[in-house]
Amino acid sequence: MSFPEALAEHAFLRNALAAGLLAAIGCGAIGPFVLVRRITFLAGGIAHAVLGGMGIAYFFSYPPLAGAVAAAVLAALSIGWIRLARGGREDTLIGAMWAAGMAVGILFISKTPGYNADLMSYLLGSILLVRPGVLVWMAALDLLIIGLVTFLYRRLVAASFDEEFARLRGLPVTGLNLLLLVMVSLAVVLLIQVVGLILVIALLTLPAAAAAHWAGTLGGMMFGAAGFGAFAIVLGL
Amino acid sequence: MSRDIVCEFEGVTAGYDRVPVLDDVTLAVRRGEFLGVIGPNGGGKTTLLRVALGLLEPQRGRVAVLGQAPRVACRRVGYVPQFSRFDREFPITVAESVLAARLSPGWLPRRLTAADRSAAALALDEMEVGNLAARPIAQLSGGELQRVLLARALACEPEILFLDEPTANVDVRMEETIFDLLRRLNQRMTVVVVSHDIGFVTEHATRVACVNRGLECHEPGALAGDVFARLYGMPVRVVDHATRAAR
Numbered sequence: 001m002s003f004p005e006a007l008a009e010h011a012f013l014r015n016a017l018a019a020g021l022l023a024a025i026g027c028g029a030i031g032p033f034v035l036v037r038r039i040t041f042l043a044g045g046i047a048h049a050v051l052g053g054m055g056i057a058y059f060f061s062y063p064p065l066a067g068a069v070a071a072a073v074l075a076a077l078s079i080g081w082i083r084l085a086r087g088g089r090e091d092t093l094i095g096a097m098w099a100a101g102m103a104v105g106i107l108f109i110s111k112t113p114g115y116n117a118d119l120m121s122y123l124l125g126s127i128l129l130v131r132p133g134v135l136v137w138m139a140a141l142d143l144l145i146i147g148l149v150t151f152l153y154r155r156l157v158a159a160s161f162d163e164e165f166a167r168l169r170g171l172p173v174t175g176l177n178l179l180l181l182v183m184v185s186l187a188v189v190l191l192i193q194v195v196g197l198i199l200v201i202a203l204l205t206l207p208a209a210a211a212a213h214w215a216g217t218l219g220g221m222m223f224g225a226a227g228f229g230a231f232a233i234v235l236g237l
Numbered sequence: 238m239s240r241d242i243v244c245e246f247e248g249v250t251a252g253y254d255r256v257p258v259l260d261d262v263t264l265a266v267r268r269g270e271f272l273g274v275i276g277p278n279g280g281g282k283t284t285l286l287r288v289a290l291g292l293l294e295p296q297r298g299r300v301a302v303l304g305q306a307p308r309v310a311c312r313r314v315g316y317v318p319q320f321s322r323f324d325r326e327f328p329i330t331v332a333e334s335v336l337a338a339r340l341s342p343g344w345l346p347r348r349l350t351a352a353d354r355s356a357a358a359l360a361l362d363e364m365e366v367g368n369l370a371a372r373p374i375a376q377l378s379g380g381e382l383q384r385v386l387l388a389r390a391l392a393c394e395p396e397i398l399f400l401d402e403p404t405a406n407v408d409v410r411m412e413e414t415i416f417d418l419l420r421r422l423n424q425r426m427t428v429v430v431v432s433h434d435i436g437f438v439t440e441h442a443t444r445v446a447c448v449n450r451g452l453e454c455h456e457p458g459a460l461a462g463d464v465f466a467r468l469y470g471m472p473v474r475v476v477d478h479a480t481r482a483a484r
Contacts, residue, residue: 032328036324036326036327036328151346152344152346154336154337154340154346154349155340155344155346157329157333157337158337158340160327161324161327161329161334161337162318162323162334162337164290164292164316164318165316165318165337165338165389166337166340167292167311168290168291168292168311168312168314168316169311169312169337169338169340169342169393170311170312170341170342170343171340171342171343172343172344175344212326212328215328216328216330216372216373217328217329217330217333217373218328218329220328221328
């Protein structure tokens with residue numbers, strides 16, 4: 001059976017494809033920023049914090065996605081606060097978040113009564129088991145990210161390229177940086193649904209790095225990264 | 238404050254953490270002058286600029302730029318940063334980087350107008366890099382990038398131009414070109430140049446400020462070996478520029 005036939009026959013495969021493409025769009029819009037700002041390590045820290053958030057939400061039987069979003073935004077803002085408001089080095093906090101997020105996540109998931117095969121699916125992703133409800137969430141996050149990036153594109157680029165100059169032109173650089181971190185964290189949540197915690201970094205940076213070879217602008221890099229990401233995910237399916 | 242003073246420092250102490258880099262500095266930049274700021278590494282040249290731009294709050298003392306607090310006046314000045322600070326691989330075109338000068342302040346984006354685009358194009362042309370507008374900055378030489386950064390500052394339509402080491406990464410010929418451009422700009426705006434290059438500054442500036450924690454100002458002609466000896470804490474050989482030009 002060829003891939004298109006299988007796609008027509010199985011709803012789960014259609015969901016998987018939709019989830020993959022939605023994730024590719026998110027990583028296309030945010031990946032280039034992660035790359036040029038060199039915040040890959042930070043994105044990794046957020047990803048592990050997200051696992052912690054999902055674990056806690058899972059244990060208290062809230063929707064894991066809500067826990068993921070909450071943990072992601074919280075992690076992004078606390079790192080941003082350390083880095084921007086206090087001018088400190090965020091590496092230590094990221095390192096701590098990395099370990100603590102992982103530990104809390106695994107602990108809570110494994111202590112949750114009942115059958116918890118989900119643990120592995122958070123680590124490695126569960127693209128074949130994505131439910132339509134989650135797809136709606138992912139689409140909403142994508143729309144939010146794309147909307148903000150489009151609306152504030154020049155501002156975000158200016159603040160990324162030369163922070164001091166942007167500040168002198170009266171741009172709210174601190175706010176823009178925090179917003180960018182929050183968007184990175186949302187993109188991480190998107191990607192975890194599909195490829196899991198372990199591959200988040202890869203999908204956030206590799207398509208963008210590939211696109212960087214021929215794209216002359218950050219915008220071009222976004223489209224390229226989304227394309228490469230989508231290609232890789234479809235190929236994987 | 239007199240209308241002819243565009244930037245004024247009064248007893249300014251500034252630095253990072255508890256160690257002051259600048260100590261009790263008083264300086265008045267006059268409208269239309271070409272002030273060169275020289276001094277040893279770590280002497281406080283860049284800190285002086287950062288305070289004047291409002292990027293660093295002084296620990297003590299008062300600073301006024303164009304009669305306002307630096308943070309308020311910052312949209313009326315142009316700034317050319319040290320380009321070693323840049324990520325040369327950043328995916329941005331020359332035109333895009335210069336247009337950043339035309340962004341409106343605050344959160345709400347404003348559509349770029351024809352006036353914004355022509356101001357950017359004009360600034361690029363004036364710096365003789367108009368033909369590079371569509372290039373990614375990764376493909377520029379050091380001298381080209383320096384002129385693009387100058388164009389970006391010009392696109393702000395500034396009253397004062399602050400430059401941090403504009404000749405640090407370019408060869409001697411490009412140095413001359415850049416200082417010629419600065420002299421031309423000086424006819425319509427005040428120029429403040431921080432540089433480690435004593436020869437250059439004394440050749441082109443109308444006044445020279447020597448910074449090493451403290452600050453003293455000199456007319457370029459009055460700069461003799463003993464001033465440098467005090468500034469750098471060691472004898473400095475001063476080469477007469479007439480001989481330099483004849484070489």
